Amino acid sequence: MHLILFIVFAGFCLTGAINLLLQTHPINSALSLIVVMTSLAVLYLLLGAEFLAAAQVIVYAGAIMVLFTFVVMLLNAGREERTMGSRTARSIGFPAVVAILGVIATILLRARGLGVASLQDGVTTTENLSRILFHELLLPFEVTSVLILIAILGAVALARQGDGEPPANQISYGRRERPGAK
Amino acid sequence: MNSVFTQEVPIAWYLLLSAVLFALGVVGFLIKRNLITVFMSIELMLNAVNLSFVTFAHQWHAVKGQIFVFFVMMVAAAEAAVGLAIIIAVFRARATLAVDRIDLMKL
Numbered sequence: 001m002h003l004i005l006f007i008v009f010a011g012f013c014l015t016g017a018i019n020l021l022l023q024t025h026p027i028n029s030a031l032s033l034i035v036v037m038t039s040l041a042v043l044y045l046l047l048g049a050e051f052l053a054a055a056q057v058i059v060y061a062g063a064i065m066v067l068f069t070f071v072v073m074l075l076n077a078g079r080e081e082r083t084m085g086s087r088t089a090r091s092i093g094f095p096a097v098v099a100i101l102g103v104i105a106t107i108l109l110r111a112r113g114l115g116v117a118s119l120q121d122g123v124t125t126t127e128n129l130s131r132i133l134f135h136e137l138l139l140p141f142e143v144t145s146v147l148i149l150i151a152i153l154g155a156v157a158l159a160r161q162g163d164g165e166p167p168a169n170q171i172s173y174g175r176r177e178r179p180g181a182k
Numbered sequence: 183m184n185s186v187f188t189q190e191v192p193i194a195w196y197l198l199l200s201a202v203l204f205a206l207g208v209v210g211f212l213i214k215r216n217l218i219t220v221f222m223s224i225e226l227m228l229n230a231v232n233l234s235f236v237t238f239a240h241q242w243h244a245v246k247g248q249i250f251v252f253f254v255m256m257v258a259a260a261e262a263a264v265g266l267a268i269i270i271a272v273f274r275a276r277a278t279l280a281v282d283r284i285d286l287m288k289l
Contacts, residue, residue: 001189002189002190002191003189003190003191006191006195006196010195010199013199013203014199014202014203014206017203017206017207017210017226018206020206020210020219020222020223020226021206021209021210021213021214026216026218026219026222029214029218029219029222030218030222033222033225033226036203036226036229037229040229040232040233043196043199043233043236044233044236046191047196047236047237047239047240048240049236049239049240049248049251051248051252052232052236052248052251052252055252055255056232056255059255059258059259060225060229060255060258063259064225064258064259064262067262067263067266068218068221068222068262068266071218071266071269071270072218074270075218075269075270075273075279077216077218077279080214080215080216080219080279080280081215081280082213082215083215083282089212089213093208093212094209094212097205097208097209097212100205101201101202101205104197104198104201105198105201108194108197108198108201109194109198111194114192114193114194114197114241115192115193115241116190116191116192116193117190117191117192117193117196117237117240118189118190118191121240124239124245124248128245129245129248129249129252132245132246132249133249133252137246137249140253144253144256144257147256147257147260148256148259148260150260151259151260151261151263151264152260152263154263154264154267155263155264155266155267156267158264158267158268158270158271159266159267159270159271
């Protein structure tokens with residue numbers, strides 16, 4: 001059962017990720033990414049991480065991807081035109097990806113001592129998780145909440161219309177001209 | 183029939199899946215020409231690393247690995263909020279999302 005579920009949802013993951021690369025419209029890429037994230041939630045459940053599976057669905061597939069689709073629709077992002085990209089990306093990036101993937105795969109396939117995962121393994125309950133999170137790691141947890149607060153303030157400050165700027169519909173994007181000049 | 187339901191999956195397969203997802207994220211980062219999809223590729227890489235964390239937490243029966251994933255999720259949420267706000271600001275200033283045309287800081 002574990003094997004079947006793993007193969008099915010790993011397949012979903014890989015199909016979604018490849019589809020993300022192949023689609024030219026950002027909204028289709030966003031929907032593929034949602035497929036990847038929900039299948040990853042099932043894989044977390046198979047590995048006994050029940051809280052993280054729920055958090056993955058709520059935080060990633062819910063909140064973050066809603067933000068992404070919202071921005072795609074707000075900016076009316078159209079079809080992207082494919083260009084060749086930079087020379088650095090082609091000459092260094094792709095060989096590096098292949099090399100890293102090859103090294104990791106070789107190490108993993110030759111590794112000894114890695115166990116197996118089955119459905120009989122125990123799950124990490126939310127109680128176990130919160131016991132460590134709120135006793136040993138309380139300070140990092142609180143620091144992260146400050147980080148989130150600062151990020152929210154930064155997002156608001158970045159995204160809001162500046163006071164001195166004219167409204168967006170009066171800005172001329174093509175030529176550079178002073179606002180108010182006829 | 184019974185053997186199908188009790189079969190186990192090697193931990194290495196999970197790690198391999200994570201590595202492949204990470205590589206796909208890097209490839210997406212390199213080939214995508216839209217600012218938002220480039221950002222999505224970064225999220226894909228973060229998710230691939232999270233899968234590694236959960237897998238190793240299962241392997242070594244260490245709960246702290248899962249807590250690390252929790253922190254990565256929080257940082258990813260903050261990063262998505264700030265990153266998308268920056269994308270909106272860039273779009274407002276340059277009226278484009280194509281990364282080839284956002285090259286003001288290029289040498």
